[in-house]
Amino acid sequence: MKTSLFLSAGTAAAVLVSSLAFAQTKLSRDDIITSLQGAQTKVEISASELRQQALENIKKYPGDNATQPLPLAGKLATLRQFNVEITFDFDSARIRPASYETVGVIADALHTPYLMGQKFFVVGHTDAKGKREYNLDLSQRRADAIRDALITTFRVPAEQLEAVGLGEEQLRDPKNPNSEVNRRVQLINVGFDQ
DSSP states (O other): HHHHHHHHHHHHHHHHHHHHHHHHHHOOHHHHHHTTTTTTSSOOOHHHHHHHHHHHHHHOOOOOOOSSSEEEEEEEESSSEEOOOOOOTTTTTOOOOGHHHHHHHHHHHSTTTTTEEEEEEEEOOOOOOOHHHHHHHHHHHHHHHHHHHHTTTTTTOOEEEEEEEEHHHTOOTSSSTGGGOOOOEEEEEEOOOO
């Protein structure tokens, strides 16, 4: 009897944890719109400038893990943005089929009148496992893959999106550099194209 009760409680706990995890990762078009809308003017930050800063950060502060934030980190933090987890095959830029629904929800949000005519950076981030230069390249390939899927599969206008890979140079949780929370895609609203 005790064993049966323990298994039932354990099963209930597993279901509850699984439900909570699902609830936390459930993505809605409205959440994305709310997070991204509100930019009024174009921000003077270029994707190539961000890429260059990430590369310079690796050269200026060598080592296994990024220790210094990018010079533009403060400015980026003030912009309208949204973080989302999109899964890829291991060591690859191939988007896993389960994540296409997430990419579709992002596209749906970008097609709304609230966000049309604005420009977005699709920023790829990795955790700190592996060499920093390799992670920088991998994150760029993954950001490119998301941008390409948004454009080709979901018909988001190409001029609305720019892909940027920052590798591990902008960790979400610097105290836990290998944490999966650092592996993410970030959409940053850089304002109306003028």
